[in-house]
Amino acid sequence: MRRRPALPRFHPGSPSRFTSRFAPRFLAVSLAASALMAGLPAAPALAAAGPKTAATAAPTAPAVTRPEPRALSPLGANTAASEQADVQSGRLAAAHVRPLSPQLPQTSTSSKAVRPPKATKDAAAASCTPADFGTRTGSELVAYIKDSTTDCINTLFGITGTDARNVFREAQMVTVAGAFQDASQTYPGDNSTHVWQLVLFLRAGYYVQYNDSADVGDYGPALAAATECGLDTFTANSHFMDVSSEHGNILGDVIILTDSANEQARYLDTYQRVLNAYDSSYDAYWSMDTAVNDVFTPLFRGHFNPAFISAVTADPSIIDTLNSFTLNHLSMLSGTWYFMASNAGTEAARFLDTAGLKDKVRPMVKGLLGASSITGPTAALWVGAAEMTSAHDAAQCSYYDTCDLTSQLTAAALPITYRCDDGHTFLAQSLTGPALAEACKSVQGQDAYFHGIVKDSGPVADDRNTDIQIVVFASPRDYRTYSGWIFGNSTDNGGEYLEGNPADPDNQARFVAYVKSVSDGFPADIWNLNHEYTHYLDGRYDTYGDFSAGQTVPDIWWIEGFAEYVSYSYRGVPDTEALFDAGKHTYALSTLWQSTYANSDLTRTYPWGYLAVRYMLENHPDDVQAMLTKFRTGDYAGAYAVYNTGIGTRYDADFDAWLDTCAAGACRGSSS
DSSP, X not given: OEEOSOOSSSSSSSGGGGOOSSSOSSTHHHHHHHHHHXXXXXXXXXOOSSOOOGGGOOOOOSOOOOOOOOOOOOOOOOOOOOOOOEXXXXXXXXXXXXXXXXXXXXXXXXXXXXXXXXXXXXOOOOOOOHHHHHTOOHHHHHHHHHHSOHHHHHHGGGOOHHHHHHHHSHHHHHHHHHHHHHHHHTOOSSSTTOHHHHHHHHHHHHHHHHHOHHHHOOOOHHHHHHHHHHHHHHHHSTTTTOOSHHHHHHHHHHHHHHHHTTOTTTTHHHHHHHHHHOOGGGGGOHHHHHHHHHTHHHHHHGGGOHHHHHHHHHOXXXXXXXXXXXXXXXXXXXXXXXXHHHXXXXXXXXXXXXXXXXXXXXXXXXXXXXXXXXXXXXXXXXXXXXXXXXXXXXXXXXXXXXXXXHHXXXXXXXXXXXXXXXXXXXXXXXXXXXXXXXXXXXXXXHHHHXXXXXXXXXXXXXXXXXXXXXXXXXXXXXXXXXXXXXXXXXXSSSOEEEOOOTTOTTOOEEEEEEBOSTTOSSGGGBTTHHHHHHHXXXXXXXOOSOHHHHTTSOOHHHHHHHHHHHHHHHHTOOOHHHHHHHTTTOOOHXXXXXXXXXXXXXXXXXXXXXXXXXXXXXXXXXXXXXXXXXXXXXXXXXXXXXXXXXXXXXXXXXHHHHHHHHHTTGXXXXXX
């Protein structure tokens, strides 16, 4: 996927809309980030069971003097991990770099193999449209939610406009919050009472309202009180600290709900209970480890909530808990769940952003840096903590030995510079000379292949991205450890193109990638190399202006579908996922015309984008040229009209028939 300059915050139209709890199946995560950038161990004893209630809420502290960072959207839908490429326009500030999340679930027989939750055995609702929820109220609404699958509820994170208001207006949310409280009283430690669906619905409501409040309307004290009652009841339930796969699924979403509802201050004790309770028994269940890791989301996003900062200033014991969790679990830094320890350390260090806490946090952070290293298995902890010193205590950088941090990180993680030619430079962590030469040859050869397809006459006006920097980390873990802090990009993806402002002569276009595995199908094993490079070429020769300019109309079918098409066809590799999906006939071509990062999941965006682009290039190249002619002058509305109104549904039947031939094997070879 590709990133360019800033959009308004995360979707509906604005990017913040699809910040996913897990890796971003919904692609808007990246764009949300770019929008912001433009604005931009032996565990301690368990705390007493039960949350802070109104009577025992954290004491208030004197007003805290600190600049408030711009808020971030709550997390979006629960989705599968992604290794698809991504796109971004500017740098993420350190305050906006979210905690790392699990990239792929473990395949233990005792845990869920795929994270987007599948239908529970008792879920039976056959229909799943916004109207199914928006036309129901009261007990009828609650019953329908409970009878729906969690996959169905996940789709509600993407609704906008009238649908969003009908489904998530405050009265609906109050009803569901009340049902959540009722279900929490008798929660049995599993989803046999369908409490998970209620929690997920509430999360979706808060998410959609945050990003589309003009349509949904305001949320007020009635909903806050109802949600607090539900959360209080659930966290006080005797099964709250159970350790099982099914409970872990629900527990994680309840923890995220405390954040979505902006109740981080109220549940500080709960977060400590969860962190303190963690031990190796959790590791048998992917969902339990994920639920523990979910605690770092409210602790991160709470920094945008003054009530949270005041509560921590009054009682900073959560910082001690984070520090202890990190030091007691340093051994995790060598394993699959390394990010749990590094997240804990980073979140402890993040409290350097509060003047009243600096004296407490400084020696802790220095200790964490001393217990880790800029390279090696403990690097994720060192880098996260060091970045917090750079962001929030830079004047004391000599105390931490973190001065000129970006240069330190770049030198440590990317020691290799390989100048392919004037237009292509590689920065690499560990690629060999032959591998670099192979990658260089691949991108050089792709130029002519690309131009042969799009038939351009040169760069679009005002595009000064005359060269591309290709950054390659040694592994997905190294990418996640270093890239976000060095380049300011999100890393829950399979690499990212950072276009910047193409009109700025000082701009450096780059894409950041990694070696996924040996013989992964890409030259030099650089994952998504040719997909990302297509974004660079497409931005330079086909689309005028920055990325936000093109996002004024739905054109993701082309942007992502074309990058997939060139990547596969240039390498002479069949897109097996697209071939498989073609036989399902999931989408009409006219539906794909409307694809945006807000309304599309990975399947619609990538395989179906590929299918739409391939069909158009093979069968209607003149229409493609008419569209590209408009793109190249910045007339995105005119380009949209070419396919949305000029073509409309005229090709739907032919596309549907073509899908059969494609699925039968016609798409196994290149069409070029």
